Amino acid sequence: MQSTMEYKKFTILEKERIADDTFLFRIQGNISFNPGQFVQVSPPHFGEATFAICSDPKEKDFFEICVRGCGSTSDALIKLLPEDEIYLRGPYGNGWPVDLLKGREIVLIAGGMGIVPLRPLVSQLLNKRIKNVSLFAGFKTFENILFENDLLDWKKKIDVEVVAEYSSPSFWGKKGLITDPIAEHHFKASKSIILICGPEAMCPFCNKALSKKGIKDDQIFISFERRMACGIGVCQHCNIGKYLVCKDGPVFRLDQIKEELTR
């Protein structure tokens, strides 16, 4: 983890619209990162926001960030075009507990934009030819599924379940909520390890569904989203109880963070 706030300048290579208001930026340059780590991104002279890197960590020539325009900074970011400059600092945070995944049944649960920090992990696992992976991705509408091509591609190699709350008969996935595939899945109890990223409101429902399946809190890892201004543990915007999401997170084990969430 870095402890400075120095920016580096990068150039945007490509920009792709992957949903209504969501864009994927491919950026020239190399950032060495662990899946689940995040960067602070700033369009020139304007604000700063936190994004997870979502490309395959083994790519050394470029990396990708996924931006949904829903605030002043992200709205400015999605107006940028290829060849524009962009400022970045990081990566910060701990990332997913990659070392603990060996020999476990890995279940990844993504809600909406939560697929973004999980994408590099899936790429990494597939690179290592680890097959014991299930990915449950839930979206609001079937039209705004992020990384649809990737999901279809992954579906050939690992167990992928995609659900959308508002579906259509032409949709290749299922209609429903993210808790549905959890309820249908046969977990290998103590061998399972669950990684969750999604809206905070989604997590309690997932945790409940998982505990019904006999999954304990120390098997569940959640990546949290908070407002961040510094990324190095100074500004205190991102605290969850005694933890700071930038310094101690963003990925926390549920049993460690559960008490703190009430504070």
Next chain:
Amino acid sequence: MQALISKYQLGHLFSFIKKDYLVYGTKRDNGKIIFDLIVDADEVVIPTPKTVMSFKKILFENERDISEDNRKIAFFGIASCDALAIELFKKEFADKNLLAKDILVISSECQPDDFCFCGAFGLKKPGNFDIHIQEEKSGYRVFAGSKKGAEILKEVGIKTASDDTSLKDIPNTAKTIDKNELSETVSDRKNNLDFWQGIANNCFGCGACTAVCPLCFCTRQDFDNKTDGSCNRCLSWDACFSKSFFEIQNHYNFRPEPADRLYNWYHHKFVRSYEDKGHFLCTGCGRCIEACPAHLNQHNIISSIISKEEKE
């Protein structure tokens, strides 16, 4: 190590330090007591009364840019609680490259007011200074607290002795609070919901306490665009009492209620920092009590949450 010196020699010491350092301290300005740049030794007020703003406005100023700080700063004539606060500030910002590297602390005998409660945290003797100045009947007694301080005194030619029994106690009568007990009690929010709600009901959420507190350093990043096209990225003081502090995209707020944010302030000061770094982010200077427009008394609040717990 100590020596008795005259006012003239104190001026000599001041001039010596001023050669190398930017000297800030407590001074009188048109009848007001302020914390600012000192140019003459006559301006120094000893014993030192409390200023509204502390050393924070110099050491970690509002809207500071993110480059390294190469200033050499001396704080001449600050109270012992502030000397301790500087020490804690340095601990909090270790390895962050945001504070001046050379900070000289010349503390002085303090002049407590009604709001001081440093005794609550067991601050009995002055400490954390490079040099300490104490007023005596026939001059000033000077103590060296560090190698750097001793060297300066030696070069100025002030004699140093080797016992500090004449170091006066800090005159504060606040009842000592057990740190572990306070930390544990504050961390238990669930059983004290009514207590915190009761305080939040009286709090305006103005953030005055965060502005004057020497150990409140929450920041946000601001971007200062200039007409010539350049842009200056800076850190501005932020108040965790403001609603936008915990807000993310789509106006989703992680601490929507005033009670949530008020609790967070106490949690940061008495739990988070204590578990993480082993100290409270409060020295009992009492500035927050003086500044609060709602007349909340932070000393009473932390004392009463403990006595409440004991009663139950």
